[in-house]
Amino acid sequence: MVERMITEKDVEYVAKLAKLELDEEQKKIFLEQLNDILSYFTKLNELNTENVEPTSHVLYLNNTFHEDIPEPSLSQKTVMSLTGHNKNGYFRVPKIL
Amino acid sequence: MQLNELKVVEFIEMVRKKKISVEQVINDIFLHIDRIDQKLNAYLSTNKEGALQEARKIDRMVKEGEKLPPLAGLPVAVKDIICTKGIETTCASRILQGFIPPYDATVIKKIKDAGAIIIGKTNMDEFGMGSSNENSAYQITLNPWDTNRVPGGSSGGSAVAVAADEALAALGTDTGGSVRLPASFCGVVGMKPTYGRVSRYGVIAYASSLDQVGTLTKSVSDAALMMNIICGYDEKDSTSAKIAVPDFLTSCQGNISNLKFGVPKEYFEKGLNAEVKEAVLKAIEKIADLGGKIEEVSLPNMQYALPAYYLIGMAEASSNLAKFDGIQYGLRIDENNDLEDMYKKTRTAGFGSEVIRRIMLGTYALSSGYYDAYYLKAQKVRTLIKKDFDEVFKKIDLILCPTSPIPAFKIGEKIDDPLTMYLTDAYTMPVNLAGLPGLSINCDFTKNDNLPIGLQIIGRAFEEDKILRTAYNFETHFSSSDFKKPEIQV
Numbered sequence: 001m002v003e004r005m006i007t008e009k010d011v012e013y014v015a016k017l018a019k020l021e022l023d024e025e026q027k028k029i030f031l032e033q034l035n036d037i038l039s040y041f042t043k044l045n046e047l048n049t050e051n052v053e054p055t056s057h058v059l060y061l062n063n064t065f066h067e068d069i070p071e072p073s074l075s076q077k078t079v080m081s082l083t084g085h086n087k088n089g090y091f092r093v094p095k096i097l
Numbered sequence: 098m099q100l101n102e103l104k105v106v107e108f109i110e111m112v113r114k115k116k117i118s119v120e121q122v123i124n125d126i127f128l129h130i131d132r133i134d135q136k137l138n139a140y141l142s143t144n145k146e147g148a149l150q151e152a153r154k155i156d157r158m159v160k161e162g163e164k165l166p167p168l169a170g171l172p173v174a175v176k177d178i179i180c181t182k183g184i185e186t187t188c189a190s191r192i193l194q195g196f197i198p199p200y201d202a203t204v205i206k207k208i209k210d211a212g213a214i215i216i217g218k219t220n221m222d223e224f225g226m227g228s229s230n231e232n233s234a235y236q237i238t239l240n241p242w243d244t245n246r247v248p249g250g251s252s253g254g255s256a257v258a259v260a261a262d263e264a265l266a267a268l269g270t271d272t273g274g275s276v277r278l279p280a281s282f283c284g285v286v287g288m289k290p291t292y293g294r295v296s297r298y299g300v301i302a303y304a305s306s307l308d309q310v311g312t313l314t315k316s317v318s319d320a321a322l323m324m325n326i327i328c329g330y331d332e333k334d335s336t337s338a339k340i341a342v343p344d345f346l347t348s349c350q351g352n353i354s355n356l357k358f359g360v361p362k363e364y365f366e367k368g369l370n371a372e373v374k375e376a377v378l379k380a381i382e383k384i385a386d387l388g389g390k391i392e393e394v395s396l397p398n399m400q401y402a403l404p405a406y407y408l409i410g411m412a413e414a415s416s417n418l419a420k421f422d423g424i425q426y427g428l429r430i431d432e433n434n435d436l437e438d439m440y441k442k443t444r445t446a447g448f449g450s451e452v453i454r455r456i457m458l459g460t461y462a463l464s465s466g467y468y469d470a471y472y473l474k475a476q477k478v479r480t481l482i483k484k485d486f487d488e489v490f491k492k493i494d495l496i497l498c499p500t501s502p503i504p505a506f507k508i509g510e511k512i513d514d515p516l517t518m519y520l521t522d523a524y525t526m527p528v529n530l531a532g533l534p535g536l537s538i539n540c541d542f543t544k545n546d547n548l549p550i551g552l553q554i555i556g557r558a559f560e561e562d563k564i565l566r567t568a569y570n571f572e573t574h575f576s577s578s579d580f581k582k583p584e585i586q587v
Contacts, residue, residue, distance in 0.1 A: 015457065017460050018460040040404060044475065047478060054481040055477075056306060056476055057528075058292055058558075074199050084427070091424055094435050
């Protein structure tokens with residue numbers, strides 16, 4: 001595992017990836033806390049895992065298939081009613097370009 | 098005795114024998130909630146009118162001699178992370194404020210079909226991220242045994258609702274101990290089934306490979322009854338297991354003299370509170386007295402479970418929570434009519450600081466250049482943790498250990514130090530990494546502060562029956578005077 005912990009630039013970069021907007025105060029706190037937590041995580045380096053397979057899931061599962069039988073689903077009206085930001089059956093979003 | 102103090106098994110029998118009406122019980126519950134919940138804050142929202150309507154329906158069925166479903170009229174509290182049709186579901190987060198699901202989670206459909214009535218939605222750490230309930234965006238639930246202390250998290254509201262007789266039973270979810278830890282802190286029975294046993298469809302995901310729905314109840318039989326209803330394959334959840342569900346109430350019966358128990362030495366090392374240690378060792382002696390064969394075992398990689406668990410949990414969380422973008426439901430903050438700006442403002446205002454912390458760490462662990470070092474490494478360590486359990490379960494049937502290294506701690510004690518808070522999950526989260534079932538049952542109280550102490554029983558995958566049988570034997574060993582209730586000053 002890399003020994004390098006994170007800098008303020010990393011905090012800004014990760015926030016950008018995660019679509020978050022941190023103020024200066026938050027950046028300062030997170031920089032410290034994230035470094036603490038990440039250095040604790042480096043404890044895993046004590047273990048040699050060279051020949052160990054990763055586990056992403058504990059159960060032995062196969063893909064599940066079922067017959068393609070049409071069933072009623074939620075109506076467009078129901079789904080649209082979850083937000084006030086809709087028009088003519090479309091979600092309204094801010095301008096993209 | 099007030100009707101809200103009934104256990105599930107007693108309630109079901111009394112309704113069938115027409116000794117009580119469901120409406121009476123629901124009324125008693127809401128009277129009690131009105132009296133004490135302004136102090137305890139277990140509920141985020143309640144469903145009084147809906148509950149009374151359902152109650153009258155069941156009472157009519159009883160009167161007309163109709164066949165009753167298994168949980169007919171049972172008042173249940175539901176953690177606010179589980180989607181309930183027509184009832185606001187917020188995950189105790191601002192980002193989902195006002196979200197009213199248009200469908201029921203499978204587990205809700207199952208308990209409703211069984212006749213249960215939803216009393217309300219319980220408080221929790223936002224999205225299940227926390228061990229104290231202090232990470233709720235709305236309120237802090239207090240521990241009924243000492244209102245200066247936390248109830249444990251993240252299903253703290255569900256545990257308190259049951260411990261303080263504000264519901265007869267409750268549903269929670271357990272990603273790293275979120276059912277068992279609050280059960281331990283509040284002195285109730287918390288059952289976390291095997292991963293895949295209960296459908297996660299409609300349960301808002303925190304860490305998909307770890308999350309599992311569980312029950313909080315006043316007794317082991319109550320847990321068994323609830324498990325009978327909520328377990329089973331669901332085609333809507335691709336990780337749901339196609340494995341037969343036994344009658345857990347029947348499997349409680351019988352003695353434990355043919356069962357072998359392992360006590361992992363790593364759970365009794367430094368960091369374990371002396372009173373918790375003494376109480377759990379005493380409980381293990383009791384299980385030996387009941388005929389269980391006890392031996393010491395070792396889970397050598399246990400010290401690496403916590404960092405592996407948090408890395409995997411945070412990585413999955415960062416991915417799962419990417420869907421909260423302000424567009425289709427929930428909070429939207431759109432000040433500058435700019436898409437990117439709306440995403441950022443909505444998410445930053447909508448998520449609390451612990452959620453942001455985990456999204457940040459998870460995003461970092463999955464980002465280019467760090468994936469192998471953090472996420473892949475954690476997944477490999479997960480394999481080693483699982484192997485440790487596999488090895489131990491070749492020799493023994495069940496593991497006995499403390500649920501938590503400490504009893505309930507004070508509000509504010511750990512909230513400013515995330516890493517210290519994370520350590521609270523040290524004894525529960527290995528079970529989630531390995532996908533195993535586990536249960537917490539009260540085994541004693543601390544001497545000076547009178548705080549509950551939990552014994553944890555861990556089993557092989559899909560062997561909840563043996564866990565429940567052990568817990569049932571342990572529980573019946575106590576005399577009724579041992580079942581203390583918290584005294585709540587209003």
